[in-house]
Amino acid sequence: MAPPCFADLGKSARDLFDKGFNVGLLKVESTTTSKSGEAIEFKTTATHATATKHFLGNLDVKYKIPSYGLTLTEKWNTDNVLGSVLEIKDQFARDLKVTLDTSYRPQTGKRSGKLKGEWQRDNMTVNFDMIVDAAPIVNASVVMERNGWMLGIASSLDTASSKIGNTDFAFAKDGHDYSLFSFVRNGNRFGASLYHKVAKNVEVGAHLGWTTGDNAARFGLAAKYCPSRELELKAKVNNESKLAISATHYITDKLKLILSTQFGIADLKDTGHNVGFGIEYKP
Template identity: 50%
Template sequence: MFYPCYIDLGKAARDLFTKGYNFGSLRVDACSRSGENQEVEFSSAAVHTVATGKLAGNFDIKYRIPSYGVILTEKWNTENLLGTIVEIQDRFAHGLKLTLDSWYAPHNGKRSGRVKAEWVNRNVTCNLDVGLDTGPQVNFSGVTGLHGWLLGVQSTVDVSSNQVKGLNFSFGRIGTDYVLHSYVNDAREFGGSFYHSVAHNLDIGAMFSWTTGEPGARFGLAMKYCPTKDLELKAKVDHDSKLAFALTHSLSNRLKLTLSSQFGMASFSDGHKYGIGAIECVQISDQ
């Protein structure tokens, strides 16, 4: 059994609350793949924020070189930032993935970057990333387990001051049709999540958290129902009595349409939010 990385613990329940919801925005995503083995991928996204009227977008090009275990990604966004990501998989050691993630702002000459490493085997999954900027921080995380039980730890160290900035622990279990997850962040925030696949087309989940010094806890319930293979219905409600719905319809193998809405059940004066999104993916084969 291979264990997930620390940031993916509890992901099954988290996706029920986040994926498919895009309140207050109009979003369009498009991607296409080209090459004999689909090794080149082009992707772009545009997001219009209804409240501010701001339009943001990005364009990415990803090129895979399987014979060398290399993936090269070039990025550009409407903030005029240029990014380059180089990923090397299984070249220096089996299960080891090295990543260089860098950004450059041509308008002011600022640069930033991070070096990341991930090592995966049947006993443990470890992640390490180091910032290349002034006063770098080192982030480390590891996950191991036994017979479906998972234990994870995450820590951040400020190299310039030689201080530990954060220390988090996680504990959970993965079953055949359910996932349990709990965590403690800096001995101040406590929380957890629950995911259960009730049927092949019905998933339910719950999340909760509490921070010391705050009066109440935060919690939510969510579900996903797929009446057909082309239609996905989602709903969620949180501790603030905000109810949300999302619908994703696969119009074809290449095009998906998403609609989402949220309103407050306690007070309709909170305002109604909606979101619309479209995702298109096209494959282009070289002749």
């Protein structure tokens, strides 16, 4: 089995900290599929940011042609941005996936595009992406795995100036009920995370980060507890003494309701309290 891509190293801990915390947002998301026998998926999302009062709606239509390894996704949002994503898998080479991601703003005529590639083998995953521009920026990464231990390297190149951008080195280990991850960026930024499934319905995680020359370390703790199949409770706290709590209620197997809040525990009189609400439907 191929290792995850570089961006997915430490994903278990990140999901524990990020998923289910829609603080400051009112969100409704629905995903449906066609019953006509064709592999068509419709995804609609409506998000309202309570701080900026900005509303954003998205509509994605995904069409799959498995016999040719093709997936086409058409996108539109209320900011009037049109997008198309074409994914081709196992056609140019075995285990190679090539993706072309484009967007267009009719009001300004601005176009953008990104070419992506991913090649996987039993003990290695290679990724690259390139902005389709006059002076493209190329990003590349590789993850190698042996006996459960993974080593990842990622870097970028600005072709206009021929300068190397951020360079990351990462180590990771995924076990049956735990995940370890650490990284260093440009030799001056360090970070690590831990995820552990303590029991069938209890998960805990932690992350730590610091930068050379900065005396203050960044850290956070998170936990998830599922008292029943229908209810999921999560909490996290960081070094700024901000506590976030979320509750996810599975009304059915396809429909869930998410409530979340965040406030400062160092000063309860702080007015920076935020709440979030979400509804997600996926068959």
